[in-house]
Amino acid sequence: MLYEYTFYFANPLHFLLNFYAMKKIFSITAVIVLLIAVFAYIHVNQRLSAVSLNEKTVILEIPKGSSPTKVLQILQEKGVWDDDLAFTLWCKMNKPSLKAGWYEVPAHQTLDELAALFQSGKSAVRKVTIPEGRATWEIPAYLQKSFPNLDTARWNSLVQDSKFAHSLGVEGNTLEGYLLPDTYPFAINSDEESILKQMVAANLKLRDELKDRKGSMWEQLGNWHRVLTLASVVEEETGIPAERPLIAGVFHNRLRLGMPLGADPTVRFIFKNLTGPIYKSQLNSNNPYNTRRFPGLMPGPISNPGRKAIEAALFPEKTEALYFVAKDDGSHTHFFSSTLADHNKYKDIAAKNRGEKK
Known part of the structure; x- marks a missing residue:
């Protein structure tokens, strides 16, 4: 046996042939392992670079x-x-x-x-546009298109909750006027409370922006609540942005002289009568929001005014006018006058424009 081992190691040619065979086996194994590793890498890389299965968002x-x-x-x-x-x-x-x-x-x-x-951490949102001049009880109709489970009763309860309003920094006892119209990115899981908070925060941010701007009527109006109150009437009286500062100027003149504002939209607010005729019994209402009877500003806003109406209330156009009446000629604009006589003449023209006969 010893002789055999001695012969194995003593024969160089035999040793080299065996070594070469073993090296070849090791090389083939290494190649196989390498190929497996490459294919595994490619496979894993393909799986890591795959895309999600959803065809829609x-x-x-x-x-x-x-x-x-x-x-x-x-x-x-x-x-x-x-x-x-x-x-x-x-x-x-x-x-x-x-x-x-x-x-x-x-x-x-x-x-x-x-x-x-x-x-x-970018939350999914639903963008909702709230138009200018909508009363708080009208707003859920716009929200429910994106938030079908929004509870109108809960919304109205929070809007009228003075404790909730004060907790948000609102000066009034309700949120009427404090829900700034705009296009909002509401978080997809928003509820009535979170939506109201977001809209009020936007309103108060605008307050802070405008409060110290030079040339405003802030001191004359006294506070943000009164600014919003006047702005809500300006908003309701015209849909023409260029007219808002002039209408605000008329109202400031009337306030200064102690005249009633005489704004029909305040009567409509009392009875939630948004369209159609206003009845004499309504015009004679003893409600403090009736500016056809009582001078000065109402207790609070009658709708939620937009930025342009708020700016008009704070920065009105200087004018001698005390009256205005819709032209009713399809232009949606108004006649302005400084005397009652001229105002009555314009009312007659407006009546003719409507096709009314004396």
Whole structure:
């Protein structure tokens, strides 16, 4: 036996041939391993670069404290992602910080894009436009198109809740006038309270912007509540932006002289009579909002004025006019006059424009 081993090592040619065979085996193995590694890398890379399954935008919520496993479960339930291995590998490689919130996930997102979205904390929103001059009880109709579950009764209750109003920094006892018309990006999970808070905050931000602007009538009006009160009447009296400062000028003249504002929209507010005729019994109402009977400003706004009407109330046009009447000629504009005699003449012209006979 010893002789055999001695012969094996003593024969160089035999040793080299065996060594070459073993080296060839090792080389082939290495190549196979390398190929497996390459194919595995390509496969994993393909899975990591895959896109989400959703064909349309999907809305989902990531609750607070959600782990990557929980997020994957949510994505699977919503039909966004189903590759457990790719998601798990990606999370281990990148260790993302996924933030809680509501998200709108576009179609065909990569893992990198999904992570960027969930790390942004950018909540899904619904944009809603609230037109100028709407009373608080009219606004839910605009919101319910995007928030069908919005509770009108809850909305109206909060609007009329003086404690809630004061907690938001509102000077009045209701939120009437303090819901600034605008296009808002409301979070998709918004409720009645959060929407009201956002609209009031926008109103008070405008107050802070305008309060110290030179040349305003702030001191004459006294406070923001009275500014909004006058602005709401200006808003309701004309839909022509260029006329608002002039109408505001007429109202300031009347306030200075102690004359009633004589604004029909204040009577409509009392009876929620937005269109159609105003009856004599309504014009004789003892309600303090009836500016056809009582001088000075009403107790509060009759609608939610927009920025232009608020600016008109604070920066009215200087004028001698004390009266105005709609021309009723299709232009939606008004005749302005400084005497009652001229005002009556314009009323006759307006009547003719309406086709009325004496």
